[in-house]
Amino acid sequence: MNETIEPRFSWRLLLRLCTFQIGSAMGDILVTSIWNRIMIVNFGMPALPVGLLIALRYLLSPLSLYAGFRSDTTPFLGMWRTSYIWLGRGLMVASFPLLGLSVTEFTASPNNPLGWVLAFVSFVLYGTGTLLSGSPFMALARDAMPKARQGLALSVLETALILLFPIVAISFSVILHDYTLAGFWELIALTAGIGGFFWFFAIVGVEKHAVMQKAAEHTQAKARAQYHAFHATLAQIWQDPRARAFALFLAVTTFAAWMQDAILEPFGAEVLDATLAQTTRYSSTWQGATAIVLILAVIVWRKRKAEQQTPIAKTGLAIMGAGMFWLALTAFTQIRWMVNPALLVFGIGFGLYTFSAFQLLVVMTLDKAAGAYLGLWTVTILLARGIGIFTGGALRDGLHALTQSYPLTYAAIFGLEAAGLLISIALLTRVNIMGFARDTGRISAAEAQVITAEL
Numbered sequence: 251m252n253e254t255i256e257p258r259f260s261w262r263l264l265l266r267l268c269t270f271q272i273g274s275a276m277g278d279i280l281v282t283s284i285w286n287r288i289m290i291v292n293f294g295m296p297a298l299p300v301g302l303l304i305a306l307r308y309l310l311s312p313l314s315l316y317a318g319f320r321s322d323t324t325p326f327l328g329m330w331r332t333s334y335i336w337l338g339r340g341l342m343v344a345s346f347p348l349l350g351l352s353v354t355e356f357t358a359s360p361n362n363p364l365g366w367v368l369a370f371v372s373f374v375l376y377g378t379g380t381l382l383s384g385s386p387f388m389a390l391a392r393d394a395m396p397k398a399r400q401g402l403a404l405s406v407l408e409t410a411l412i413l414l415f416p417i418v419a420i421s422f423s424v425i426l427h428d429y430t431l432a433g434f435w436e437l438i439a440l441t442a443g444i445g446g447f448f449w450f451f452a453i454v455g456v457e458k459h460a461v462m463q464k465a466a467e468h469t470q471a472k473a474r475a476q477y478h479a480f481h482a483t484l485a486q487i488w489q490d491p492r493a494r495a496f497a498l499f500l501a502v503t504t505f506a507a508w509m510q511d512a513i514l515e516p517f518g519a520e521v522l523d524a525t526l527a528q529t530t531r532y533s534s535t536w537q538g539a540t541a542i543v544l545i546l547a548v549i550v551w552r553k554r555k556a557e558q559q560t561p562i563a564k565t566g567l568a569i570m571g572a573g574m575f576w577l578a579l580t581a582f583t584q585i586r587w588m589v590n591p592a593l594l595v596f597g598i599g600f601g602l603y604t605f606s607a608f609q610l611l612v613v614m615t616l617d618k619a620a621g622a623y624l625g626l627w628t629v630t631i632l633l634a635r636g637i638g639i640f641t642g643g644a645l646r647d648g649l650h651a652l653t654q655s656y657p658l659t660y661a662a663i664f665g666l667e668a669a670g671l672l673i674s675i676a677l678l679t680r681v682n683i684m685g686f687a688r689d690t691g692r693i694s695a696a697e698a699q700v701i702t703a704e705l
Contacts, residue, residue, distance in 0.1 A: 273445025301643020337382025493510025506670025543601025
């Protein structure tokens with residue numbers, strides 16, 4: 251971007267960039283595995299507003315498109331990427347003490363409206379910070395690598411994040427076995443301190459200060475013209491029925507897979523009488539399985555063409571559906587030992603799906619408009635994830651009000667997730683991935699016929 255000479259690949263630099271994900275994992279586990287459990291179980295709060303706050307950053311996901319566009323066209327404090335990243339992560343660090351203050355207010359009085367105000371402001375800062383910094387960070391990592399290794403770099407960063415989730419979850423469960431206000435504040439201090447340090451350390455010096463001549467080239471008029479071109483490209487993409495079908499597939503799959511995000515830990519407490527430490531490890535169980543399967547999939551299928559990934563995606567979705575159905579049976583029967591095997595099955599399927607879905611995203615992207623395509627797929631996934639999390643919380647409250655039974659409530663939600671994942675298989679079948687790859691020049695007509703016959 252601001253360098254004319256292609257950078258050299260460096261594992262040392264890439265591993266340093268991976269440490270950025272330490273803070274990301276710590277923040278997500280604190281918010282989506284611990285805070286939600288404390289709010290719903292310890293304070294007896296409804297799951298709907300809790301799920302809405304957790305989903306807020308995903309519902310604001312179009313902001314990530316704007317942040318990425320700004321970091322492409324407008325330097326901030328003399329740098330293209332770094333300043334945006336530190337601004338966003340600074341907002342996230344500022345959100346953690348506010349979250350602690352909200353919990354302090356709820357501990358003193360569960361009906362205190364000030365607690366909700368503080369929690370809302372905290373999540374607005376956290377979500378805005380995440381979205382402002384996420385796209386520029388990925389762009390910075392891409393800029394720092396030679397073109398031939400950019401895909402590898404982004405894959406390594408994603409794998410590092412997935413691997414860190416179970417490590418952080420287990421660590422936090424050891425620190426906070428059961429809820430205490432002092433223990434929660436300790437986790438906040440650790441997340442803000444350690445996460446904040448690595449958000450600074452990982453990227454400091456990676457980007458050189460922008461050259462003033464380069465900055466002068468990007469006038470506001472040019473930025474506006476680029477924005478209008480970007481908007482026109484998005485409209486053109488949406489006119490393609492194959493793109494719409496693929497977006498629907500991504501939306502339904504993501505919605506179904508993440509409905510459990512805000513209610514999984516409360517389910518363990520309210521149905522299985524699990525401790526806070528035990529429910530915090532639920533995330534490490536399925537995400538750890540996902541990470542292992544991802545690594546194995548890369549080793550086994552590293553030479554498989556991206557256009558050949560559809561069967562693997564369908565297999566992953568079927569296994570995910572089986573895991574969710576197993577979890578529904580666990581809720582209905584209240585048999586404790588069944589929960590971890592169910593989560594492992596779900597995680598295995600999620601790993602297969604994630605590996606193949608990344609490949610399909612590449613296939614369903616036109617090279618000359620890669621940013622627009624990937625931006626659209628990213629926003630689709632984030633919005634569906636946010637709506638899914640919110641819906642899971644709303645269903646938990648609504649179904650429990652109707653049935654007065656937590657086992658039936660959670661069994662119904664997990665069953666709906668299983669059904670949604672199976673529906674996703676049918677939706678994927680309707681996406682003409684091979685035709686898109688052929689028409690965009692990724693493969694020839696002859697290659698498409700051969701791959702179709704093999705599948």
